[in-house]
Amino acid sequence: LAKTTQPISMDSYEGQEVNITCSHNNIATNDYITWYQQFPSQGPRFIIQGYKTKVTNEVASLFIPADRKSSTLSLPRVSLSDTAVYYCLVGDKNRYGGATNKLIFGTGTLLAVQP
Amino acid sequence: SAVISQKPSRDICQRGTSLTIQCQVDSQVTMMFWYRQQPGQSLTLIATANQGSEATYESGFVIDKFPISRPNLTFSTLTVSNMSPEDSSIYLCSVEARHGGDEQFFGPGTRLTVL
Numbered sequence: 123l124a125k126t127t128q129p130i131s132m133d134s135y136e137g138q139e140v141n142i143t144c145s146h147n148n149i150a151t152n153d154y155i156t157w158y159q160q161f162p163s164q165g166p167r168f169i170i171q172g173y174k175t176k177v178t179n180e181v182a183s184l185f186i187p188a189d190r191k192s193s194t195l196s197l198p199r200v201s202l203s204d205t206a207v208y209y210c211l212v213g214d215k216n217r218y219g220g221a222t223n224k225l226i227f228g229t230g231t232l233l234a235v236q237p
Numbered sequence: 238s239a240v241i242s243q244k245p246s247r248d249i250c251q252r253g254t255s256l257t258i259q260c261q262v263d264s265q266v267t268m269m270f271w272y273r274q275q276p277g278q279s280l281t282l283i284a285t286a287n288q289g290s291e292a293t294y295e296s297g298f299v300i301d302k303f304p305i306s307r308p309n310l311t312f313s314t315l316t317v318s319n320m321s322p323e324d325s326s327i328y329l330c331s332v333e334a335r336h337g338g339d340e341q342f343f344g345p346g347t348r349l350t351v352l
Binding site: 209228 | 272279281282340341342344345
């Protein structure tokens with residue numbers, strides 16, 4: 123499974139757009155890129171997944187360049203409640219075509235949103 | 238989505254004892270996963286548990302230390318055996334999404350402190 127590299131921490135203010143970039147130079151052809159969010163004392167929660175170009179849902183956008191060696195999670199207009207650790211993962215789909223079976227978590231990025 | 242509960246939510250144990258953590262899912266799932274998250278660290282996969290077969294352990298984790306049961310499609314247990322203070326962690330179970338869902342769902346975790 124491809125290894126990921128993210129910044130250890132980021133700071134932001136309420137209302138700003140936050141972009142967290144993840145490097146995955148050894149991503150395989152079949153790998154998808156998935157981001158999870160973890161609040162203190164909770165299990166991780168899925169945010170978004172993509173393979174290439176851009177994916178957007180009600181929570182975030184995911185930008186993936188053509189070479190797929192990196193990806194950027196974009197959180198629009200963050201609030202204090204977005205303070206959490208954000209994990210970037212890469213891996214293959216499972217037999218249902220859904221989430222990768224085996225999640226290998228990297229160090230994650232601690233996003234601190236200030237008022 | 239899947240709703241996952243874990244028992245106990247937290248415990249304080251003495252060195253040399255064992256603790257069994259329960260994971261209950263509100264729907265039938267084939268694969269369940271057990272993770273460990275040491276204080277201030279990322280998640281590390283311990284093992285994958287399929288119903289009706291032996292669990293598959295990741296490098297650095299062995300069955301004698303972390304025996305796992307998977308008696309049916311909605312339940313699993315992880316036992317932390319012969320505990321030492323180094324076993325103090327949060328233990329989380331997760332399940333894969335079914336039928337093409339992109340995410341895995343995590344339980345709230347069990348916070349274990351070993352004295």
